[in-house]
Amino acid sequence: MILQHAPEGTIAIRQDDHAAFAAFLLEHWSNNNFTKDPQRDQIILAARHHDVGWIAFDAMPRLDPVTCLPADMTSVEPEDALTIWRRATALHLEDDPFVALLITHHAYSIHEIAHKRQPAWKAFFTEFAQLRAELRDALGLDHPAIERAYSYLRMADWFSLQFCMRHDLGAERPEHYAGYQFRRVADTLQFKPYPFDLRSLSYSLPFFRMADGGYRDEKQLRAAFDRPEMLNVTIEPMGRL
Amino acid sequence: MIDDTDRFAGEALVAVAGVLPSPLLVARLAREHALVVGTDGAASRLLEIGVHPDVVIGDMDSVGDAAERLALTGTTFLHRPSQEANDLDKALTWLAGSGMTQATVIGVGGGMIDHTLNNFSVLARHAATMRIAIRDDASCGYFVGDRLRARTHPGDRVSLIPTASARLTTHGLEWELDDEKLQLGVREGASNRAVGDGISITVHEGMVVVVHYPAIME
Structure with missing residues (x-):
């Protein structure tokens, strides 16, 4: 679960909905000759x-007793992370090991930043490093080949995640990632240079409005996830700063 | 009277491509379950009645034009082309692998008879590891391998169908079973009746499907 805290209140976005937004960005990504990339469809599927x-976790969100809001992705325990990422990698191990490899590499990479030196995470890193090596060798790839394809997944994940997490993204000055400046103005996500195939894109992002003061118990919390509202996101070029 | 049928609800609702219950019941069940999964044959019918599945699973040969509309609302498509398993099997396998411990299944029957029988076999297999309920407009079925207690009204119809064979004891039925064996092809327990405000079914061995037709569907 992703939480976005804004002055007007907190909203929750399910991880799988964030992933769908990331995949949408890649489907329209036209820079770097990505539309002709032979691995494009696999990269988009990995992003999606x-x-x-997370689907089962987010379907039955747990209550954070401190915040009285759903426990979000930043509070995931190593045992749960193992479960979550095993499920994601297992999905494509048989039908498309390259997609499984990208997801495995992603799992390792994002947790490496936050948890690499923590003993509790040792089992996670050992398992995913081993799985990544097995898939890499079975596919006859080297690390640069993985990184080249993965860079798209990572980038789309980052743009989507930042939009989902931060209502004030780039408010003071634009954010920078992978050679792109980006910022959020209300529900519009702006880029410079502009990497997409259409001059303006529209996307509906499901979200759930959280009650002020949070929830007493998980039953009450889960009732808040009955039906999502839709955030209508526009993606367009960034004008003059 | 103690009622523990609620442990057979709340996690995942799975819609398969038989005859679905009325739109009102489907919509209510969708609200009462954390996750709605449609096999690809049922997904477009869910959409027609205003229920948006969270996940669509199957070989995607019959989801049709609904795919585009569902994708716009964030539905996740899990393409499972294997011909070794039917779509219900794929859905329950994925749910179990995703950590779900309960599934309520709708649309199991009413289509082609071989599909119905096959679905029963699939449900019986998965019921060994998940709590599985089946629903239609008139009845609730529970795959029970331990004990079930349910509130009833006098006269409610209750059927006990073994998945293969089962030894069980009942309380609260017109024709009680006392450590007796039911067996497919030999002896079933169809069309029994509740005599009071509750029944208790204790399964000592094997598994039965307890099908309850409440006089008043709640």
Whole structure:
């Protein structure tokens, strides 16, 4: 679960909905000759399914006793992370090991930043490093080949995640990632240079409005996830700063 | 009277491509379950009645034009082309692998008879590891391998169908079973009746499907 805290209140976005937004960005990505990339469809599928392991967790969100809001992705315990990422990688191990490899590499990479030196995460890193090596060798790939394809997944994940998490993204000055400046103005996500195939894109992002003061128990919390509202996101070029 | 049928609800609602219950019941069940999964044959019918599945699973040969509309609302498509398993099997396998421990299944029957029988076999297999209920407009079925207690009204119809064979004891039925064996092809327990405000079914061995037709469907 992703939480976005804004002055007007907190909203929750399910991980799988964030992943769908990331995949949408890649479907329209036209820079770097990506539309002709022979691995394009696999990269987009990996982006779409990279958080599929969260579906069951987000369907039955747990209550954070401190915030009285759903426990979000930043508070995931190593045992749960193992479960979540095993589910995501297992989805494509048989039908498309390259997609499984991208998701495995993603799992390792994002947790490496936050948890690499923590003993509790040792089992996670050992398992995913081993799985990544097995898939890499079975596919006859080297690390640069993985990184080249993965860079798209990582980038789309980052743009989507930042939009989902931060209502004030780039408010003071634009954010920078992978050579792109980006910022959020209300529900519009702006880029410079502009990497997409259409001059303006529209996307409906499901979200759930959280009650002020949070929830007493998980039953009450889960009732808040009955039906999503839709955030109508526009993506367009960034004008003069 | 103690009622523990609620442990057979709340996690995942699975719609398969038989005859679905009325739109009102489907919509209510969708609200009462955390996750709605449609096999690809049922997905477009869910959409027609205003229920948006969270996940669509199957070989995607019959989801049709609904795919585009569902994708716009965030539905996740899990393409499972294997011909070794039917779509219900794929859905329950994925749910179990995703950590779900309960599934309520709708649309199991009413289509082609071989599909119905096959679905029963699939449900019986998965019921060994998940709590599985089946629903239609008139009845609730529970795959029970331990004990079930349910509130009833006098006269409610209750059927006990073994998945293969089962030894069980009942309380609260017109024709009680006392550590007796039911077996497919030999002896079933169809069309029994509740005599009071509750029944208790204790399964000592094997598994039965307890099908309850409440006089008043709640």
